[in-house]
Amino acid sequence: MLIDLSALLRGEVTDIALDFDITPEEAPYGIEFTEGAHLTGRIEDTGGYIRLTAVAKVPYRGECARCLDPVTGVLEVNFERTLVPEGVMSEERLEEEADEYLAIRRGMLDIDEALCESVFLEFPQRLLCSPDCGGLCSVCGRKLAPNETCDCSPKEIDPRWAKLRELLRDDESTDEE
Ligand SMILES: [Zn+2]
Ligand SMILES: [Zn+2]
Known part of the structure; x- marks a missing residue:
């Protein structure tokens, strides 16, 4: 998903609302992401800092690690980054601190890769149909x-x-x- 930040970078707006469907592609082993993954949040310019705060809701289907019964749920992932215009930080540093910063390139923001990674990392290691299964x-x-x-x-x-x-x-x- 490409988000156009040019108006924000020109100072015409200070706030962009985010509300769109997402498709996290890489699911952890044994997990299937079902329809309807969605992201809501906002991008704000707060005096020179551009901050993205969002929540991704990702419905999934898998099976209980103990009894193998089907388990469905919705994973909620908080996704927050400081957005930096191209050239402000070195590519090396951007990569090292990818969990904190995200680059704006040619006025556009592409969150797909970072978001997919967050969803993947946040996913519980073991699903259980109930905690005392x-x-x-x-x-x-x-x-x-x-x-x-x-x-x-x-x-x-x-x-x-x-x-x-x-x-x-x-x-x-x-x-x-
Ligand atoms: Zn038995
Ligand atoms: Zn179970």
Whole structure:
């Protein structure tokens, strides 16, 4: 998305409202960005400093890291930069401090790359369908309630019960005699 800042640079306006659809292209692994990503915010000239403040809302679809159920949500990313006209800062410094500055080139601002990167970096490492998701049983694959242990798997016999079982077996054998 190219934003025309020439009127702001000429001092004709001091404020530009931002309100447009965006398409963050690179989604983290296993995540799909669904329709309707949107950015709202403003660009303001506050006495020589041009400041961009915006919020991107990015709907997504993925799956729970524990139970693999589908998870959908809207990621909100705060996107703020100080905008500097071409030539004010060296290209090297612009690159090093890309999370703080963004260059205005030929009166235009292109936020796509920086915005996509922010969205990518802000995305949660692990999605969960709920914070206490019980996940899946590692034996039968059944979805478990929070803190539930599945009874499908053979339980280890408590040593005390094992002893009792032996005694009972002895009894049985005595009876048979
Ligand atoms: Zn889950
Ligand atoms: Zn199970």
